[in-house]
Amino acid sequence: MIPFNKPYLTGKETDYIKQAVQSGKISGNGMFTKKCQDFFEQEYGFKKALLTTSCTDALEMCAILANIKEGDEVIVPSFTFVSSAIAFVRQGAKIVFADSYSNNPNIDADIVESLITNKTKAIVVVHYAGVACNMEKIMQIASQYNLLVIEDAAQAIDSYFTFSNGEKKALGSIGHLGAFSFHETKNIISGEGGMLTINDERFIHRAEIIWEKGTNRAEFFRGEVNKYGWVDTGSSFLPSEVIAAFLWAQIENLDAIQAKRKQLWKTYYKLLATQEKYKNALPNLPEYASNNAHMFYLVLPSVEERTQVIEKLKNEGFHAVFHYISLHSSPYYIGKHDGRELVNADKFTQCLVRLPLFYELNETDIERLVLSLG
Ligand SMILES: *Cc1c(COP(=O)(O)O)cnc(C)c1O
Numbered sequence: 626m627i628p629f630n631k632p633y634l635t636g637k638e639t640d641y642i643k644q645a646v647q648s649g650k651i652s653g654n655g656m657f658t659k660k661c662q663d664f665f666e667q668e669y670g671f672k673k674a675l676l677t678t679s680c681t682d683a684l685e686m687c688a689i690l691a692n693i694k695e696g697d698e699v700i701v702p703s704f705t706f707v708s709s710a711i712a713f714v715r716q717g718a719k720i721v722f723a724d725s726y727s728n729n730p731n732i733d734a735d736i737v738e739s740l741i742t743n744k745t746k747a748i749v750v751v752h753y754a755g756v757a758c759n760m761e762k763i764m765q766i767a768s769q770y771n772l773l774v775i776e777d778a779a780q781a782i783d784s785y786f787t788f789s790n791g792e793k794k795a796l797g798s799i800g801h802l803g804a805f806s807f808h809e810t811k812n813i814i815s816g817e818g819g820m821l822t823i824n825d826e827r828f829i830h831r832a833e834i835i836w837e838k839g840t841n842r843a844e845f846f847r848g849e850v851n852k853y854g855w856v857d858t859g860s861s862f863l864p865s866e867v868i869a870a871f872l873w874a875q876i877e878n879l880d881a882i883q884a885k886r887k888q889l890w891k892t893y894y895k896l897l898a899t900q901e902k903y904k905n906a907l908p909n910l911p912e913y914a915s916n917n918a919h920m921f922y923l924v925l926p927s928v929e930e931r932t933q934v935i936e937k938l939k940n941e942g943f944h945a946v947f948h949y950i951s952l953h954s955s956p957y958y959i960g961k962h963d964g965r966e967l968v969n970a971d972k973f974t975q976c977l978v979r980l981p982l983f984y985e986l987n988e989t990d991i992e993r994l995v996l997s998l999g
Contacts, residue, residue, distance in 0.1 A: 633984035641870035653863035669795035680806030755919035774800035784917035886918035941997035
């Protein structure tokens with residue numbers, strides 16, 4: 626059976642973990658954490674990067690930093706993972722779910738303005754499959770209404786948005802705050818792991834405190850204060866050096882990982898584009914978005930056809946999966962949703978299927994898979 630995903634190990638993970646363990650400093654915010662954070666800041670232009678234990682945690686930090694309170698409204702796409710919403714729900718927010726574009730699962734930037742009320746505090750965008758949302762439009766609306774933009778960039782490492790003036794910016798560096806995941810299903814991994822990115826300097830100081838259990842320990846370590854203590858809310862959001870050491874091995878191989886994934890993605894696209902039955906099911910990449918080959922998916926005409934495709938592939942030894950039940954119709958939120966229909970989110974819920982894509986997959990596997998789809 627070709628699995629849907631297989632975590633890729635570069636071979637250096639255990640060496641670096643051993644180094645971390647032998648250094649005698651295995652709690653968080655040590656040498657490997659700094660190496661990872663410095664790399665991301667320099668490579669992608671984040672003003673500040675903080676490793677976290679997951680993307681979900683990074684989003685919780687965003688909700689705290691954004692000062693979300695009972696009764697505030699946060700606009701979130703419905704076709705996404707629960708974490709994009711749950712962090713804000715925990716702070717007492719009402720989630721106003723937005724629909725996707727008809728030809729792309731990302732939030733429809735043209736409807737966002739119609740969802741804003743005087744209670745709206747933030748817009749959460751999710752770069753589905755690592756493909757950029759329309760950040761130019763979203764940032765313009767946010768600035769007009771004085772809202773915060775939080776990028777759920779869980780799937781979006783090493784991916785970019787190009788503005789109409791030609792300026793190209795890394796995803797996670799455009800909104801006020803961003804959140805990445807290094808869960809084992811993502812492009813680069815640490816088992817569980819994530820990162821908060823801060824692009825608005827107003828939030829940097831407080832983010833470090835929230836990260837370190839509400840204490841100003843980070844300042845103390847830098848010698849900026851002579852004792853540290855409890856100064857704010859927070860939690861234990863930082864990962865141990867063991868996790869950061871694992872992630873460093875992945876970062877060292879980022880270019881090779883990305884090159885291989887893109888090659889596999891292109892193979893899928895090229896082969897399926899020649900098939901009458903599937904050429905209209907291919908993913909659509911807007912002009913302004915790059916492709917980080919996080920995912921290869923098809924959007925089939927109906928849920929029945931999707932079920933058939935998954936069955937057919939299973940019989941031929943390929944594990945294909947679908948995901949995201951629109952959050953507005955999920956058991957936890959159904960009674961709280963305002964009743965608006967979100968037809969595109971529901972369409973992707975029913976018709977989208979994800980095909981195997983991981984570093985050790987090869988082109989012959991893809992050729993066999995496409996043949997078996999027939
Ligand atoms: C994977 C994922 C998350 C959650 O990431 P964790 O690191 O597992 O918390 C959140 N949002 C999206 C869009 C994801 O794909």
